[in-house]
Amino acid sequence: MIDLKKVIAGYSPDTAEIESVRKLSDDLMSKIREYCRIHGINADPLLVGSSSRGTSLRGADIDIFIRFKRSYGIREMEKLGLEIGHYVLMEGVEKYAEHPYVSSNEFGRKVDVVPCFMIDNATERITAVDRTPLHSEYLKTHLTDQQKDEVKLLKLFMRKQGIYGSELKTNGFSGYVTELLIVNYGSFLSAITHISNLKGKLVIGEPEATGKFASPVIIIDPTDQQRNAGAAVSLTALSILKLCGKTFLREPSESYFGMEPDKKPSKNVDRGTIFYIIRLKRPEIVDDIIFPQVQKMISSITRASKEYSFNIINSEYSVEDEIQVLLELETDILPEVKLHSGPPVESDNVIPFLEKNSGNDVMRGPYVIDGRIYVELKNSMNVYDQALAKILENADLGKHINKMKGEFKIQRYKGKLPDLKVSINFLSKRNPN
Amino acid sequence: MIDLKKVIAGYSPDTAEIESVRKLSDDLMSKIREYCRIHGINADPLLVGSSSRGTSLRGADIDIFIRFKRSYGIREMEKLGLEIGHYVLMEGVEKYAEHPYVSSNEFGRKVDVVPCFMIDNATERITAVDRTPLHSEYLKTHLTDQQKDEVKLLKLFMRKQGIYGSELKTNGFSGYVTELLIVNYGSFLSAITHISNLKGKLVIGEPEATGKFASPVIIIDPTDQQRNAGAAVSLTALSILKLCGKTFLREPSESYFGMEPDKKPSKNVDRGTIFYIIRLKRPEIVDDIIFPQVQKMISSITRASKEYSFNIINSEYSVEDEIQVLLELETDILPEVKLHSGPPVESDNVIPFLEKNSGNDVMRGPYVIDGRIYVELKNSMNVYDQALAKILENADLGKHINKMKGEFKIQRYKGKLPDLKVSINFLSKRNPN
Numbered sequence: 080m081i082d083l084k085k086v087i088a089g090y091s092p093d094t095a096e097i098e099s100v101r102k103l104s105d106d107l108m109s110k111i112r113e114y115c116r117i118h119g120i121n122a123d124p125l126l127v128g129s130s131s132r133g134t135s136l137r138g139a140d141i142d143i144f145i146r147f148k149r150s151y152g153i154r155e156m157e158k159l160g161l162e163i164g165h166y167v168l169m170e171g172v173e174k175y176a177e178h179p180y181v182s183s184n185e186f187g188r189k190v191d192v193v194p195c196f197m198i199d200n201a202t203e204r205i206t207a208v209d210r211t212p213l214h215s216e217y218l219k220t221h222l223t224d225q226q227k228d229e230v231k232l233l234k235l236f237m238r239k240q241g242i243y244g245s246e247l248k249t250n251g252f253s254g255y256v257t258e259l260l261i262v263n264y265g266s267f268l269s270a271i272t273h274i275s276n277l278k279g280k281l282v283i284g285e286p287e288a289t290g291k292f293a294s295p296v297i298i299i300d301p302t303d304q305q306r307n308a309g310a311a312v313s314l315t316a317l318s319i320l321k322l323c324g325k326t327f328l329r330e331p332s333e334s335y336f337g338m339e340p341d342k343k344p345s346k347n348v349d350r351g352t353i354f355y356i357i358r359l360k361r362p363e364i365v366d367d368i369i370f371p372q373v374q375k376m377i378s379s380i381t382r383a384s385k386e387y388s389f390n391i392i393n394s395e396y397s398v399e400d401e402i403q404v405l406l407e408l409e410t411d412i413l414p415e416v417k418l419h420s421g422p423p424v425e426s427d428n429v430i431p432f433l434e435k436n437s438g439n440d441v442m443r444g445p446y447v448i449d450g451r452i453y454v455e456l457k458n459s460m461n462v463y464d465q466a467l468a469k470i471l472e473n474a475d476l477g478k479h480i481n482k483m484k485g486e487f488k489i490q491r492y493k494g495k496l497p498d499l500k501v502s503i504n505f506l507s508k509r510n511p512n
Numbered sequence: 513m514i515d516l517k518k519v520i521a522g523y524s525p526d527t528a529e530i531e532s533v534r535k536l537s538d539d540l541m542s543k544i545r546e547y548c549r550i551h552g553i554n555a556d557p558l559l560v561g562s563s564s565r566g567t568s569l570r571g572a573d574i575d576i577f578i579r580f581k582r583s584y585g586i587r588e589m590e591k592l593g594l595e596i597g598h599y600v601l602m603e604g605v606e607k608y609a610e611h612p613y614v615s616s617n618e619f620g621r622k623v624d625v626v627p628c629f630m631i632d633n634a635t636e637r638i639t640a641v642d643r644t645p646l647h648s649e650y651l652k653t654h655l656t657d658q659q660k661d662e663v664k665l666l667k668l669f670m671r672k673q674g675i676y677g678s679e680l681k682t683n684g685f686s687g688y689v690t691e692l693l694i695v696n697y698g699s700f701l702s703a704i705t706h707i708s709n710l711k712g713k714l715v716i717g718e719p720e721a722t723g724k725f726a727s728p729v730i731i732i733d734p735t736d737q738q739r740n741a742g743a744a745v746s747l748t749a750l751s752i753l754k755l756c757g758k759t760f761l762r763e764p765s766e767s768y769f770g771m772e773p774d775k776k777p778s779k780n781v782d783r784g785t786i787f788y789i790i791r792l793k794r795p796e797i798v799d800d801i802i803f804p805q806v807q808k809m810i811s812s813i814t815r816a817s818k819e820y821s822f823n824i825i826n827s828e829y830s831v832e833d834e835i836q837v838l839l840e841l842e843t844d845i846l847p848e849v850k851l852h853s854g855p856p857v858e859s860d861n862v863i864p865f866l867e868k869n870s871g872n873d874v875m876r877g878p879y880v881i882d883g884r885i886y887v888e889l890k891n892s893m894n895v896y897d898q899a900l901a902k903i904l905e906n907a908d909l910g911k912h913i914n915k916m917k918g919e920f921k922i923q924r925y926k927g928k929l930p931d932l933k934v935s936i937n938f939l940s941k942r943n944p945n
Binding site (some may be wrong): 409509 | 711712747752754755758762778781783785825847848849863875876877879882883938939942943
């Protein structure tokens with residue numbers, strides 16, 4: 080029998096960690112209060128996030144919000160927020176969400192100091208983060224102590240399946256959504272039982288509120304009926320949760336829980352395909368900007384390759400110090416002939432088409448099939464490395480990656496994959512993890 | 513300027529041919545009458561078809577119908593019809609349409625002697641051919657002498673484009689349909705002007721009659737409002753007529769007219785593809801049975817190949833003493849990995865799918881994308897000659913061809929095509945011809 084209590088204990092902060100987090104956050108908040116008092120700033124610190132409500136796992140971040148009176152202008156609030164952040168986080172660096180904030184790892188875990196406006200009701204919010212303190216307040220009265228452990232189980236389950244986190248890197252379930260799922264379903268088992276039997280979207284909320292949203296997961300934020308807290312969750316992430324819920328309930332195992340997915344690469348054998356791997360140095364920009372750009376880069380290349388009749392059957396990427404993009408093709412040499420589909424014979428364009436396609440590059444035709452005219456032309460772009468060079472030259476790969484076009488390293492592999500991080504990602508793709 | 517009169521003259525029977533056809537058909541009909549008189553058969557011969565109405569081209573067939581009183585039973589009519597046929601055609605052989613008839617080439621051109629029932633109105637017909645004499649009668653009063661030449665022009669135009677003939681070999685325009693087009697449009701130029709500007713179906717007849725039919729060409733038979741005389745015409749044949757009408761009107765040339773399409777093969781160059789050619793002796797069956805079977809064979813092979821992920825990009829055939837089927841593939845070796853698409857994650861079948869796909873043939877996955885689960889499996893049928901052998905063994909290739917499975921010769925060609933009739937057909941595919 081699987082021991083869920085043991086699972087929880089294995090990943091929960093122990094008494095020492097809880098005490099140290101409490102002490103650290105108290106210290107930081109005292110310093111913030113003092114700074115505000117000395118400088119006559121009308122603002123108040125608040126510990127938010129999972130650490131503030133007992134739903135955090137080992138090593139979790141500390142999120143301290145500084146709530147400014149709404150009489151401050153946005154720019155002033157931002158400026159003072161950074162000032163205070165740098166004051167309490169000596170090694171802090173500035174990061175950007177909707178607004179800048181200060182983040183630091185100097186205390187052995189990530190600490191974010193984020194300015195916001197103080198509101199009592201989501202309708203009063205000026206910036207997106209103003210809502211966050213309301214979430215903490217809501218959860219304080221809606222989660223029992225037992226349920227806090229259930230939240231941890233659900234987080235661990237999602238983490239192991241690679242679907243935890245609302246960042247654009249993951250497109251998964253945020254901590255807050257996980258907590259709302261437990262508020263709604265009562266327990267981990269009840270939540271995954273429900274979701275694994277679910278057909279279609281995951282919807283929580285009153286119909287008049289949920290009806291406005293179209294994404295796969297619609298969970299109305301109890302502190303703001305206008306907001307879908309589950310907007311970031313992709314269909315794939317929801318589907319993985321459904322699938323893994325099913326398999327877990329069928330054969331429960333502790334292997335479904337963990338801080339992150341295991342990499343269990345399948346054997347690196349010759350698949351009879353061709354791999355192209357594009358490598359570039361990672362530009363110094365945050366995950367939430369670089370991940371969507373790499374994804375965009377892959378879909379641009381895939382689309383453009385298809386226009387040259389090259390079929391990318393799989394792709395994968397890795398973003399660490401280096402960006403690595405892997406493209407898998409059935410073949411990288413196409414026939415020298417290419418079917419060119421013309422207009423319907425009824426179209427006025429058919430005569431120009433015939434005139435245009437009468438030269439030396441016609442290999443056969445033109446001929447009519449059903450209602451349309453076709454011609455077979457010489458394909459001068461039938462070798463992929465030429466096509467890829469042209470694609471990378473012309474395609475829009477995203478603002479930051481476009482700047483690095485000159486620095487791409489492109490390598491072709493036939494047979495086994497090279498020893499690279501992207502290869503591990505490629506070979507490890509598996510659900511349930 | 514193009515001289516249409518010269519075109520007509522070039523392909524029309526000269527005075528000597530007309531006289532000889534008249535004499536031959538008169539002789540045959542006299543013999544038939546005499547035979548009927550002597551044997552007390554209540555039947556009357558009638559010359560039908562283009563030779564009977566001045567719309568025939570050089571070397572045209574002679575079609576003599578023997579019209580039996582309707583008091584005869586069908587089997588008796590058939591028996592007597594064959595008896596008379598063999599009496600007048602000493603070297604005649606029996607052929608089969610809806611009913612058997614006798615056909616011979618002993619007089620230097622094809623002569624068919626076909627029994628039917630005598631009717632005054634299509635509603636009385638017992639067999640499909642009973643209508644044919646009514647067609648001759650109708651056209652006698654609806655085509656002027658000038659229009660008979662226009663019919664010849666239209667026939668020559670269609671013949672050159674390979675769309676003349678309603679047999680299953682061609683799926684084109686019958687002689688009768690050609691005549692009805694001239695009755696309807698008045699002249700060759702007017703007919704092709706109209707058709708080349710036509711969008712959609714070619715429809716001639718009253719809406720209450722045409723409305724019942726769905727084929728690309730709907731031409732109500734004036735002798736039978738229930739019949740679509742254009743039912744045999746394929747969309748491709750109609751489209752070729754539209755296209756060639758356009759190009760001819762734009763730049764008229766005598767090269768658009770002739771007894772059959774020119775074979776103008778494009779250069780036999782390496783297309784960077786693979787050809788498989790299947791050859792078998794032609795079984796002794798008529799065109800209208802063997803052509804559909806060869807077409808069915810090709811579509812069966814194409815469909816089954818697709819199931820093995822082999823993409824037949826082109827096919828062609830030739831049916832003479834030998835049947836030759838050509839298949840063109842981009843490649844005949846596939847990757848050793850194959851994406852296998854599983855059920856939606858919501859389906860009850862997802863667990864059996866996971867259980868089934870957990871063995872040694874899993875190369876990667878299973879994994880979820882959007883709402884579905886996939887797995888990459890080892891493809892053990894990744895070489896086409898193996899796949900084709902299996903396909904030919906299992907597929908239904910049509911009654912007569914199925915019997916010859918043991919006698920197929922299969923050859924693979926990479927690069928240029930071999931010197932075979934099917935290669936000429938393949939390389940000659942071109943519209944306008």
